[in-house]
Amino acid sequence: MLSVQGLRKSFGPFLAVSDANLTVAKGEVVAVIGPNGAGKTTLFKLITGQLKPDRGQVMFKGEDIAGLSPHRICRRGLSLSYQVVSVFPRMSVFENVRVAVLARKRQVLRLFTPAVRLANEETWEILSNVGLADKAEVISGTLSHGDSKVLEMAIALGNRPELLIMDEPTAGMSPEETRAAKALIQRLNGELGITILFCEHDMELVFNLAQRIMVMRQGETIAQGTCDEVRCDEKVQQAYLGGQGDA
Numbered sequence: 001m002l003s004v005q006g007l008r009k010s011f012g013p014f015l016a017v018s019d020a021n022l023t024v025a026k027g028e029v030v031a032v033i034g035p036n037g038a039g040k041t042t043l044f045k046l047i048t049g050q051l052k053p054d055r056g057q058v059m060f061k062g063e064d065i066a067g068l069s070p071h072r073i074c075r076r077g078l079s080l081s082y083q084v085v086s087v088f089p090r091m092s093v094f095e096n097v098r099v100a101v102l103a104r105k106r107q108v109l110r111l112f113t114p115a116v117r118l119a120n121e122e123t124w125e126i127l128s129n130v131g132l133a134d135k136a137e138v139i140s141g142t143l144s145h146g147d148s149k150v151l152e153m154a155i156a157l158g159n160r161p162e163l164l165i166m167d168e169p170t171a172g173m174s175p176e177e178t179r180a181a182k183a184l185i186q187r188l189n190g191e192l193g194i195t196i197l198f199c200e201h202d203m204e205l206v207f208n209l210a211q212r213i214m215v216m217r218q219g220e221t222i223a224q225g226t227c228d229e230v231r232c233d234e235k236v237q238q239a240y241l242g243g244q245g246d247a
């Protein structure tokens, strides 16, 4: 479904991503790991169009999407759930998700039209899928950190993504919130069939959730494979145990 080859991005003289390579098959859960500053977030921004690569290829469903606008990439079924919560804090949980659903349908909010009725139904469905239906009327800015991150995922689901990319989905969550988020990600993948690509520093979560792992160090892909393959990889052990890692 997604194939990244030889992706490179520099900021002035600094090479943040020098050679990123990644494949994600339909239906998979794939994790990108690497020490702080390895280039994981930059890679996700390059895939989702928030940054333009200097060179390299990003093939999504057979088409090269490298350098397309985020909007056009999103329309092809690829959504990003952010590391930093970016909901509209004064809007309710329901309204935040409905905006995303209406945006996908290219509708503005004209109440009582059939399109809005359908968007309302879809919004309720998403909220119940992620377990936020009972908080639909809550003002988003008053949610706990864990619920805000789940809302972020719900907003991304408003785009009906085939591939959902999540940047540190459980960062800052309590152990209980992390367990719930893990179950949610498994449900999105298992029940709704959404392909998942995420990066995360919580190695327990990575090895529990991911079917395959890609490892970055200093902007470069140094390994890619099953959890066992990656665990046994010498370069990976060096990256994490050689004084550069944070896991």
Ligand SMILES: Nc1ncnc2c1ncn2[C@@H]1O[C@H](COP(=O)(O)OP(=O)(O)OP(=O)(O)O)[C@@H](O)[C@H]1O
Pocket: 011, 014, 016, 034, 035, 036, 037, 038, 039, 040, 041, 042, 043
């Ligand atoms: N807009 C930018 N301008 C200059 N340097 C940047 C910019 N964005 C990222 N960088 C640098 O690129 C490198 C990679 O950053 P990136 O955020 O992609 O790493 P990361 O692997 O996601 O790190 P973390 O795990 O800490 O989130 C870092 O050294 C960072 O400071």
